[in-house]
Structures are given as structure tokens and as C-alpha cells.
Amino acid sequence: MESPDRWIHTPPRMSATFDAFSIAEIRRAAATGIYDIRGFGAKRKLPHFDDLLFLGASVSRYSLEGYRERCGTDVIIGARFAKKPITLRIPITIAGMSFGSLSAPAKEALGRGATAMGTSTTTGDGGMTPEEREHSHILVYQVLPSRYGMNPDDLRKADAIEVVIGQGAKPGGGGMLLGHKISRRVAEMRTLPEGIDQRSACRHPDWTGPDDLEIKLIELREIIDWEKPIYVKIGASRPYYDVALAVKAGADAVVLDGMQGGTAATQEVFIEHVGIPTLAAIPPAVQALQDLGMHRKVQLIVSGGVRSGADVAKCLALGADAVSIGTAALVAIGDNDPRYDDDYRKLGSMAGAYDDWHEGRDPAGITTQDRALARRLDPVAAGRKLANYLAVLTLETQTIARACGKSHVHNLEPEDLVALTIEAAAMGRVPLAGTNWIPGVNGGL
């Protein structure tokens, strides 16, 4: 007689390597023959600001009274060369996002929210709309490789100019806007046929390399009579050298976008596998500025995965002058709102996970050019939400700064930080909590 145990099966065991997502992606690729395109930023678990902690004041440090003693938050950007540097009331700006990738009400909401809090918003790969200019008190105008909608009038209307070399979601890649979102107005602004899958260039058309960039910046400065600040935006890959070259080229400010930075549409493989985390990018960038004697003279604006005032404070403590938010700003105005969960599920997603921003079917009316969907977003109410969110980020940043005894958020410093993991300690160049060990800096490991 056979033993009954002979037929007991081991439980189903999923592979850690070929996990559910990997298997689904292989099947999707086999069925379609094309790579996956999506919006949002990197979704994989990465060393991030959550892996850092502030020490706060105690016997050896004196804290500030939370409600009575001032903790400044203002930032001046562009005093290196510009006749008219810009002053931001808070160290949090709105990142570049195009009309085209976003609906007109969404762009208006970003402008309204930023303006209410005395900070800037930024155009994107598609030019400047009159509505955007009207609702943004401080507007940064991007000069991108595509030069869609580029013209000297808008250049002069802008309060600052941002020459975009790369973005964190895809360092080395160009923009992408699929046909569903190339509406008549978007097509006209970009001088493209309506409804095509638009592929932007990844390199600028009229300059190559850092020496050319220096000359390009001079041309732009001459056109605007040296009045406005010029930023250079880079995707985080080799931040030490890229920041140094941007400074050498004459940038007033450097925008450093880590791999968690969002995108309207990019290949999944690009988002998840190219570039380095924001945390790992900041210390080399600050080091480059310090080595050149330009820290605090050329402002460093960091973006990519900033969600809370704690994240803002950590960026500033590591040496940034300001941060920029994109994905978080969209969430604040209603992206991935649970009240649209049924709609998201009809699209094969769910509230909180929706990232098919490239398809133009956003139930929240934000990442779409569909007029009916766009009407779902009230730009006044959404602008108010963004202002609320920015206010909370600022208050949280001040709370931490005061706890560390700082009368200005810029007085936060690496000495205020420790890391929870060895990886974060090495990347952030701060000690592992409870030790004085900074891997790769002291102790040689």
C-alpha cells in the first residue's frame, strides 16, 4: 500500500527573480512587441530620504521656540549674473510640466497654488500658454532640445529661464507625448501634425558639449539683456561633473533631478534603470559647488521624490537651496484621487497606482487633453489645495529646522543628519545613526 504522504504537494512557490510583475511584463511584451510606456517616476524601492533622521537639539544644541522665534524660508535665485534675481517666499518650487502632458486647468491650478505661496512654477516641453503666464506670478521658462513653442517674446516674458539638459526619470532621453494627447491646440503650439506620437530630441539642436553650452547661455543672456536668471537642469547621473560643468558654463542655478522624478511618458525600462537616486545625487553636486567656491552663490534646486517637509528639510540639510516638486504637486491637486477609484479600475489600475498618464484618459482631468475630463478639475479649488500643501511642506520644514536650532531653513546642515542604513550613510555622506561612521568617507570602507 502506498503511503498517503507520497501525494502531498509542496505549496506553490513564486520566484523572487521571476516575480509576478516580471512574468506579467514578459507576457505583455510578447503580446505587443513594444516596450511599456508610462508616467510617474521610479516605483522600485530605493535608498531615499526616509533612510535619514534629524538629530534635533539637546544639551549641546539650542532649539528655537516653535511659535515665537522666526525661522526664515525665503530664497534668492540668480544673483550670480542676472540683473533681476527672483525671490521665493518658500524653498519649494513647482517643476516643469508641459501643457500637453497636463490639461490647461491643471497648469492653471499649479500657477494659482504656487503664486498664492510666493513661489515659482515652470513651463514644459511645449511652450508657454497665456493662461499659464497669467496665473503664475513667477514663471520659469524651459528651453528644451525640442524647442517646441520657443520664441523670444515668451523668453522675455519669463521671470527665469531653465535650459533643460536632462530629467531624472530619463537622463539621456528626450520627451514623449503620444497621439491621444496631441490635440489641435497642442499640435499648433508644437508645429506638429495633430494626433501623432511625438518623440522629442534628446540633444539640443544647436550646441554640443559644455563649451558650446557656455556660448548658448551667453546668447540667451544677450537676448534678455542679462536680466533674468538662467538655470541648467540635469538628470542625476554624474552630478559632480555635470554640476561643475553647468557652473563653468555660467548657470545661475542648477536643477538636479533624481531618478524618482516624474515624467509624463517614458519607457518603464528607462524610468527604473537609468540614473541615480536623489539622495545619492545631492552630496556630489554640493561637493562640486563647494570645490568651485560656488556653494550658495549658484543655487542648487533638488527634485525627485520630495513628498513632505521632512524631505524638504533633508534636501536643504544636505546642501540644496530649494527643492522642486512635480508628482507631489499633481497628487495635491487631485491626481490618483480615491474618489475616482472606480474610473481608475475601469482603466486597469487603481487610485494610488495610476500611472498611464501618457494615454490621456486621466479620470481626474489632470494628465489629459480630453475636454470633458479636463472640465472635472476646478483650477481654483485645485490651486487652493496646492497652496495648502505647500504651506504644510513649509511648516514641516520650519518645525524641523527650529528643532535643530536654525533661524533659517538654509542653516540646516549635514551635521544635523544621521542615516538608518549603511547605504544611505554612504550615499548621503552622513554617519550611520549611533556611530560616527560614514562609509567611504572616514574609516575607508
Place this chain on the structure above:
Amino acid sequence: MRTVDLSQTSLRELNAELHRLQRTTNETHWRIVNPRGQHAIGVGIDAPIVVEIEGHVGYYCAGMNKEATIVLNGNAGPGVAENMMSGRVHVKGDASQGAGATGCGGLLIVDGNASARCGISMKGIDIVVKGSVGHLSAFMAQAGNLVVLGDAGDALGDSIYEACLFVQGNVASLGADCVEKPLEGRHKIDLARLLEAAGLNGTVDPASFRRYGSARKLYHFHIDNLGSY
């Protein structure tokens, strides 16, 4: 006529003066001497004036020009008339790479040759090159006309959108999604207009050109076009 000597006046002073001009200005004719290869000469002008430059210039001469007629009696460095909006830029010598890059309007004439990437990402500008153009000219060209009386280098019109390319000489090779198209009557009329504007009225037969444009096969992502990306 106002003469500005760039060995005595700074570039910044010159451009600032040109920017102060109103559309109704009486100072309609400017002559710039001793450019000495400086970059960004005459950029961002927004007035219907004539600017003559006596000598060679560096990068981005006449960049983002609006309304002005700029005549360069010399050679131009990279990016001459980049992102021009309107007006006319006439290079009497040769032009380096990226001539007329991203131009949205107006007319760029190059009497000599233009180097690589002439008309890259052009968005409505008309460009007439009386000599030859280098490789990757009209790369991602979106709108406007590029007329070449000489030869075109490799990968002409790579990833082109709706710009029209006319070449009288040989084309080394066509880029992705760029094909030869029939030269029809309306194209000959357009060509005749452009040749006349470039001072070649009656001296060049429009019928002697070949026309190139987009096959429109890369306008949408498709697995069958994988080899072209």
C-alpha cells in the same frame, strides 16, 4: 546709417541698443564692423531694420531674429539665425553647423555652403543654400522649406515631419522616414518664389530640383517599424 565698431563697443552694449529700437525707429540702417568672430551678434532683434555685418561671426549670429534684415559679409559660426521668427538673414559666405536650427519663420540665405544639421528641427523657416549642406540636415524638420542648390550629405531629413526639402545636386543618403516625392506644379511655384527671394530669379530652373519629405511611417509607434528607430 549708424556704424558700430565692435573693437570699441561691447557686444552687450550693441545688443542692448538694438533691443531698444521700436518698430517706428528712424535708425533703420546699422553697420557693424570688426565683429572678430564674436558670438551672439545681433541676437533677439525685434524691429524692421537692416543690419550689415562686415566680417566673420561666431555662434548664433542673428539668433531669434524678428523683422530685421541682417546681411553678413563673411562666414557664420554655428547656429546662425537659430530659432528665427521672421525677417531675413543673408550669409554671403559659408555657414557652420546648425544654420537656421529650429527656425519658425523668415528667410535664411547662405551663398556658400552650410555644414551639418542645417535646418535641424526647423519649424517654418525657409532656408536657401546656394552651395551644399552637410550630414543630418533637416533632422526632425517640422515645417518650412529647405532649398539646396548643391549636394546634401548623409541622412538628409532623418525623422522628418512636414518640412519640404528641395535638392538640385546629389543626396548622399536619406535619413529614416525621408523619401523622394514627386515635384508637382505647386512645388515648382513655391521653389520659384524662394529662388526669387534669394536673388536667383530666372537663373535656376525649379524643375531641376528633386523633392524630399516624410513617408509618415514613423508618426505612430508600430512594431513593424522597429528597424527604423
